[in-house]
Amino acid sequence: MKRNMKFFVLLMMTVMSFSSLNAKNETYVSDTFKTKNNREVKITFIKHGSLQIAYDNLLIQVDPVSMFADYSTFPKADVILITHEHEDHLDPKAIDALSKEKTVLVMNESSAKKSGNAKAKIMKNGDKMELPNQITLEAVPAYNTTPGREQFHPRSRDNGYILTIDGLRIYIAGDTEDIPEMKNLKNIDVAFLPVNQPYTMTVAQAVNAAKMFSPKVLYPYHFGNTDVKPLEGLLKDSGIEVRLREMQ
Numbered sequence: 436m437k438r439n440m441k442f443f444v445l446l447m448m449t450v451m452s453f454s455s456l457n458a459k460n461e462t463y464v465s466d467t468f469k470t471k472n473n474r475e476v477k478i479t480f481i482k483h484g485s486l487q488i489a490y491d492n493l494l495i496q497v498d499p500v501s502m503f504a505d506y507s508t509f510p511k512a513d514v515i516l517i518t519h520e521h522e523d524h525l526d527p528k529a530i531d532a533l534s535k536e537k538t539v540l541v542m543n544e545s546s547a548k549k550s551g552n553a554k555a556k557i558m559k560n561g562d563k564m565e566l567p568n569q570i571t572l573e574a575v576p577a578y579n580t581t582p583g584r585e586q587f588h589p590r591s592r593d594n595g596y597i598l599t600i601d602g603l604r605i606y607i608a609g610d611t612e613d614i615p616e617m618k619n620l621k622n623i624d625v626a627f628l629p630v631n632q633p634y635t636m637t638v639a640q641a642v643n644a645a646k647m648f649s650p651k652v653l654y655p656y657h658f659g660n661t662d663v664k665p666l667e668g669l670l671k672d673s674g675i676e677v678r679l680r681e682m683q
Contacts, residue, residue, distance in 0.1 A: 466480075474490070496509075527552070604622055608628050610629055620648035653666070
């Protein structure tokens with residue numbers, strides 16, 4: 436058992452680095468994870484809900500938005516994922532800046548209608564898709580449940596996404612509260628949960644959400660002015676490693 440635990444720790448061990456991503460030489464923090472076959476997945480924290488994931492010479496951009504970064508100076512993306520239609524997640528300017536001829540653009544239906552992008556591939560909750568480099572993408576529910584908040588993110592409209600990259604499973608929740616469907620999430624290695632009351636979760640809801648599916652590593656993101664530091668103490672004995680990164 437101890438030998439297996441040591442192997443697991445080595446497998447999941449990450450290296451935090453500072454990476455220059457663009458022509459302006461701006462620097463962002465990145466964490467690198469090892470997959471089951473010891474390949475590297477590098478997650479870069481841009482700002483708010485914007486992330487970059489790099490694997491095997493493939494670049495995935497998640498909710499790129501021009502107010503958070505100048506994407507005209509970034510490398511072109513192979514895949515762009517949009518969780519929903521709000522302007523802090525859907526930005527046609529950033530999408531255009533990152534797109535090349537073969538970029539795979541994935542959106543929920545309302546985002547595709549709002550953007551008018553004819554190249555968008557629409558995914559609904561429950562859909563699965565195969566991306567390049569044998570990456571599997573799943574669209575999962577993301578919505579509000581608290582009375583009076585349902586209008587922010589109605590049920591069945593928006594997406595969260597699960598990426599499976601050589602066995603490494605990354606859950607990007609999008610804008611959601613601690614919905615019951617999270618109990619169905621399995622074998623999540625890395626999770627991004629939004630903690631941005633009143634639009635997404637309170638700290639207490641994020642704790643409840645994390646305990647529903649027990650990711651190995653949890654990053655609060657999309658947190659605005661919400662103090663996410665208490666998550667470390669509240670999940671201290673849960674077996675979930677909480678990592679705080681600058682996303683404001």
